[in-house]
Amino acid sequence: NAGVTQTPKFQVLKTGQSMTLQCAQDMNHEYMSWYRQDPGMGLRLIHYSVGAGITDQGEVPNGYNVSRSTTEDFPLRLLSAAPSQTSVYFCASSNQHGVAYEQYFGPGTRLTVT
Amino acid sequence: GENVEQHPSTLSVQEGDSAVIKCTYSDSASNYFPWYKQELGKGPQLIIDIRSNVGEKKDQRIAVTLNKTAKHFSLHITETQPEDSAVYFCAAPERGSTLGRLYFGRGTQLTVWP
Numbered sequence: 001n002a003g004v005t006q007t008p009k010f011q012v013l014k015t016g017q018s019m020t021l022q023c024a025q026d027m028n029h030e031y032m033s034w035y036r037q038d039p040g041m042g043l044r045l046i047h048y049s050v051g052a053g054i055t056d057q058g059e060v061p062n063g064y065n066v067s068r069s070t071t072e073d074f075p076l077r078l079l080s081a082a083p084s085q086t087s088v089y090f091c092a093s094s095n096q097h098g099v100a101y102e103q104y105f106g107p108g109t110r111l112t113v114t
Numbered sequence: 115g116e117n118v119e120q121h122p123s124t125l126s127v128q129e130g131d132s133a134v135i136k137c138t139y140s141d142s143a144s145n146y147f148p149w150y151k152q153e154l155g156k157g158p159q160l161i162i163d164i165r166s167n168v169g170e171k172k173d174q175r176i177a178v179t180l181n182k183t184a185k186h187f188s189l190h191i192t193e194t195q196p197e198d199s200a201v202y203f204c205a206a207p208e209r210g211s212t213l214g215r216l217y218f219g220r221g222t223q224l225t226v227w228p
Contacts, residue, residue, distance in 0.1 A: 105157030
């Protein structure tokens with residue numbers, strides 16, 4: 001098992017550019033989510049998905065879009081990058097069944113918007 | 115949603131000493147409290163969790179205690195070692211969530227000096 005993988009590891013964008021952060025998991029987890037991590041702010045939920053075809057907003061969804069066409073993949077799209085989106089982004093997945101709450105995190109993508 | 119507060123934000127201890135990190139939560143219905151460890155350049159990883167039907171749980175040098183009346187829970191690390199140096203996050207689930215949506219504290223940077 002590769003677990004949760006994220007690409008790219010690093011990215012620099014200019015204001016107004018768009019890009020997609022990729023996330024994939026091979027554990028057949030139903031639940032996937034995207035967090036951003038900023039200094040002193042902890043992990044804040046951007047969007048999440050409880051299964052293929054179902055997504056919902058988290059705490060800080062503005063400026064980001066997601067879709068979930070398969071169980072394995074959960075890409076995060078920045079439509080028009082802004083300096084405020086400079087952050088480290090983590091994708092996570094967990095098993096929906098039963099009461100297993102453990103979230104498995106990917107290694108992160110460090111994004112800089114200039 | 116749930117409000118999770120974590121203290122202290124930074125903690126420095128001498129190798130061999132104990133470290134304690136405390137979190138409070140707002141939703142009395144919360145029933146699951148995990149702790150995550152994030153090493154430099156990596157994603158967070160679950161190290162221990164506790165459910166509301168117990169007051170304490172131990173795993174070797176780490177333990178978590180829960181006080182549901184006061185709505186706080188703590189992480190205790192004994193006999194600290196340099197490899198314990200990391201950022202630690204507490205979390206609590208969204209009310210009624212069985213799908214793993216978590217609210218995280220802002221994190222504690224633990225430094226263990228040899």
